[in-house]
Amino acid sequence: MRYLTFALTKGRLADKTLAALEKSGIGCDEMKDKSSRKLIFVNEEYKLKFFLAKGPDVPTYVEHGAADIGVSGKDIIMEENMNIYEVLDLRFGACRMCICGPKEAGELLKHHEMIKVATKYPNICKDYFYNKKHQTVDIIKLNGSIELAPIVGLSDVICDIVETGSTLRENGLVVLEEVCPLSARVVVNQVSMRMEAERIGKIINALKDNI
Numbered sequence: 001m002r003y004l005t006f007a008l009t010k011g012r013l014a015d016k017t018l019a020a021l022e023k024s025g026i027g028c029d030e031m032k033d034k035s036s037r038k039l040i041f042v043n044e045e046y047k048l049k050f051f052l053a054k055g056p057d058v059p060t061y062v063e064h065g066a067a068d069i070g071v072s073g074k075d076i077i078m079e080e081n082m083n084i085y086e087v088l089d090l091r092f093g094a095c096r097m098c099i100c101g102p103k104e105a106g107e108l109l110k111h112h113e114m115i116k117v118a119t120k121y122p123n124i125c126k127d128y129f130y131n132k133k134h135q136t137v138d139i140i141k142l143n144g145s146i147e148l149a150p151i152v153g154l155s156d157v158i159c160d161i162v163e164t165g166s167t168l169r170e171n172g173l174v175v176l177e178e179v180c181p182l183s184a185r186v187v188v189n190q191v192s193m194r195m196e197a198e199r200i201g202k203i204i205n206a207l208k209d210n211i
């Protein structure tokens, strides 16, 4: 039996993903050791391998077959738009993709004005403004702390993730429009899904029973 490999997202989603795997009986004790510098962890009983990757890289590992299964945020899946199957909503990591800004910027969204939008998610942002709102906008790609952009005058609004809303509140910004809800999803390589249908199906069902 060959190993099935899981790519998990480092950071916020990692602990919740590990807990879900554990509850489903497919965990990996080795991964609990936070001081470990190992990159790959193995569950010999079920012939599973796990590794942690940066969020935007998880769909890449899965599309190329370096991982059979991945757990990734819906934001990353939408933004990267890879040829992978999204098979399960794990429901944790729930948050929203929103258009945010100072309250007054709400007016700019009503009249199809040419506005500047800062975001870490240019593809999601483009799809929302161009295809759903039919509004032409100038998209400015940033890599983090997106809330800074309207405060320092780089953009009129931002397209970003809102979880608790505290970053917005503490910086005098509000949600102006909701783009879509987000949460952690299980994704599967398209070839693995055919070749390892039974094993992967069992894993997905085990996770489904434990969310």
Ligand code: PRP
Binding pocket: 120, 143, 144, 145, 146, 147, 160, 161, 162, 163, 164, 165, 166, 167, 168
């Ligand atoms: C995310 C997001 C917001 C914040 C929202 O940033 O981009 O800035 O979390 O969370 P809240 O609604 O609970 O305040 P993250 O912390 O991932 O870092 P980043 O700003 O560097 O992208």
